[in-house]
Amino acid sequence: MAWKDWDRTNKVVVSVCAVVVVAILITFAVLALRPKEQTPPVPPGSDSTAPPAPSPTYECTTASGPDCTKDLAEKEAARDKAYADSEAVYREFEAELDKAYNKGGSGGIPDSLGRLVGPEMRPVVEDALKELRDEKVITTGSSTVHVAVDDGNDEWPDGRILLKSCVDNTSVTYRDRDSNEPLDNGVREVAHVVMTQSEDSWVVSEKVFEEEEPKAC
DSSP states (O other): OOHHHHHHHHHHHHHHHHHHHHHHHHHHHHHHHSOOOOOOOOOTTOOTTOOOOOOOOOOOOGGGGGGOOHHHHHHHHHHHHHHHHHHHHHHHHHHHHHHHHHTTOOSSOOHHHHTTBOTTTHHHHHHHHHHHHHTTEEEESOOEEEEEEOTTGGGSOTTEEEEEEEEEOTTOEEEETTTOOEEEEOOEEEEEEEEEEOSSSEEEEEEEEOSSOOSOO
């Protein structure tokens, strides 16, 4: 082979090798520029190996013990709300009754008081207000009301709640409407009150007094 042919062949081989080297370098450059897949960072305070969250717990009364379930917790929450709502209505009833007595009764029952009583209690209140009017008696002062949930509520159907109240009337004075002379002072009264749920609220349906007057409420 002539040296010119050998030189030409050698140049071709060198050129091919150069092309291969360039291709390899370009491949590495592309791979280097390609974004690497990253594992999402673990939020601070978390543990990727932590056990699954525990089952939700519900708040029941201590009497429920470990048997507290979602249904029982919701039932007890609804019952507690019913107790609070019925107590609020009863306290409003006593406040409106004080106002009616301070005015010396009436021939009927005021609307502000009538909406708080059920059909069983309405004639009782009307008779008391008429008697006050006919005897020409007014009152001054106001009562102090203490209310608690009475025993036996578990035996009552839904829509009825039994409350126990102690109404301290010792700050109330009965007076002659014409002369304003004092006639008598109020007393403390303990009563068992039946509250009934109406369409959108609670009403006082019955109020049964205990015979003995307590020394304190």
